Amino acid sequence: MKKYVSLKDIATSLNLSVSTVSRALRDSYSISPAVKKRVCDEAKRLGYKPNLIAQGLIANATRIIGVIVPDYMTYFYSSTIHSIESFARSKGYQIIITSSCESYDREVEAINNMMCLRVQGIIMCLSQETDDYTHLKELQATGMPVVFFDRVPEGEEFYTVEMDDRVATKQLTEYLIEKGKRRVALISGPSYLNVCREREGGYREVLEKYGLEPSIVYTCFGDYDIKEAADAVIDADEKYDAVICMNDTTLYGLLIRMHERKIEVPKDVLVSGFIDRLHAQIIYLHIPFVDQPTDEIGEVAVKKLLAIIEDEQRVQRRDVCASCLCVDLDGENR
Amino acid sequence: MKKYVSLKDIATSLNLSVSTVSRALRDSYSISPAVKKRVCDEAKRLGYKPNLIAQGLIANATRIIGVIVPDYMTYFYSSTIHSIESFARSKGYQIIITSSCESYDREVEAINNMMCLRVQGIIMCLSQETDDYTHLKELQATGMPVVFFDRVPEGEEFYTVEMDDRVATKQLTEYLIEKGKRRVALISGPSYLNVCREREGGYREVLEKYGLEPSIVYTCFGDYDIKEAADAVIDADEKYDAVICMNDTTLYGLLIRMHERKIEVPKDVLVSGFIDRLHAQIIYLHIPFVDQPTDEIGEVAVKKLLAIIEDEQRVQRRDVCASCLCVDLDGENR
DNA sequence: CTGAAAGCGCTAACAA
């Protein structure tokens, strides 16, 4: 391909020094208006684009933030990415996004790539497989500013933006029980993930309070075939009359399997969980759900990261964003 | 923040020259195994990450591909991004993703950013506002390899990966009419977008063939409130008995509005359109849909871009991927 | 097998 045009190209073409061209393109003062105009015109004519890479090399600051998500298709993540990007842009930062595909190895690789690209900070959500924090501790040790969101590692040293997972799950569980459900199942993921642990905790609390027996089925996030877990729920000896799912893919998978197995929702089983408002509306069934504050999570994460990057003192370690339980979208119990 | 460790740091720490360190880390030959081991160990100990930015500066090849999508939340795009990333990675390329937020200005800005970051090529889908190709022609003129997908500009000079929009829409429309629908509306977007034009064309063809009158309502993509368009459809003098939507947000918006307005789907109106299989399944209504081949689109786009980057001769200008009409997901007409 | 030096595109300190 044709090479990118450089300052030198403009300089030679105009019989000027590179530094003059450089200044003409940035400093206002100390360059004669005439030269400035000639340089700018020539730059435009040649299609000059400043090499951010080279600039970053000097400034030792690329103004790039790395974002690592478990996957792109889950609405929660794409929505959070949107929020992160908008807010970062408004602060003059670019973002580089990568997906770990829910894989530990790919997460390690992703962090590595980010560092090679000299990002100034990382905002990330752990992969489902991440139960070992070695790579995160190493990352932390390099002094790289990192903010974790949603699925975050345990430990005082990490900066996190979380959701009120326990409270949200308690509210949702309470709702189900108030609706007369007595056999409530939770489809969860690996317990080493904070979100699973917290939500399981909230769920257990409420069930115990009502003297009911908790029952948790485990599945793999990101594995788009949750048929097995769904069957486990469907084929339980003592039938469940309600289920809580941890995310959209799980919930959708369950719905699809139930439909295949001719289980009627919500008549036979009330399905609920953590999904977004848009899809909750179009499912056309009564699906009580926890609406996650992706806009806020993204914004808080960026703010926090920038605070760390700009070396502000006393950045709070842990932030919690409030979710919203929605049980009745349009006033009727569809 | 702590600075990234450089070759120089390793060199001084080991009393070696920078070039020796550089070679030890890459060349196998021409460096004594002993030194090589010392260097590698020290690099690991110090947490050295090669500066891709600096390497790119020399090689004049960053191995980075820029991807520009209209938004992140539309499943079609997130799914295509996933495909692009997987395939690009397998070829040793990284990707940088940006969203134009369906805005022309942001698209121009996005292209600019990509060039400043010295990507080696761009894969993009036009924003809904893009009816002027000046910036694309300028981009093309720089010699930058570009592949457009889905929404693509007109013109022999552009490389594109499209879908069989016309055929797909014809099939879908035929299906609706065969089902006895006579008043079929199409909710479309700006006609300067190829996808809209093609789909409108296919739709018209079929309606004319059956002596029916076409009726197109226009809306804005990415505008998450399509209430107006929905109302226009609902309040038409002569009631529609079927609607075709161009993408998921439109279709979902219509469904939501219809529900608010107490229109029953599919009893009163059969809603159909371009959405993904996963969501088509969970809508729990009979929604005939066109399943778009995002995996293939992503893969073809990357292959094509790499071919252009690697300066292969005779790269085909236009590729068309086949979609799949799905009218009956699980064998019953729900 | 190893080091010195030049140069990728750019900025910044120092001269002129």
Next chain:
DNA sequence: TTGTTAGCGCTTTCAG
């Protein structure tokens, strides 16, 4: 107001 020079982190001749 402009040019010269050095240097950001790295690779790559060219010497030794």
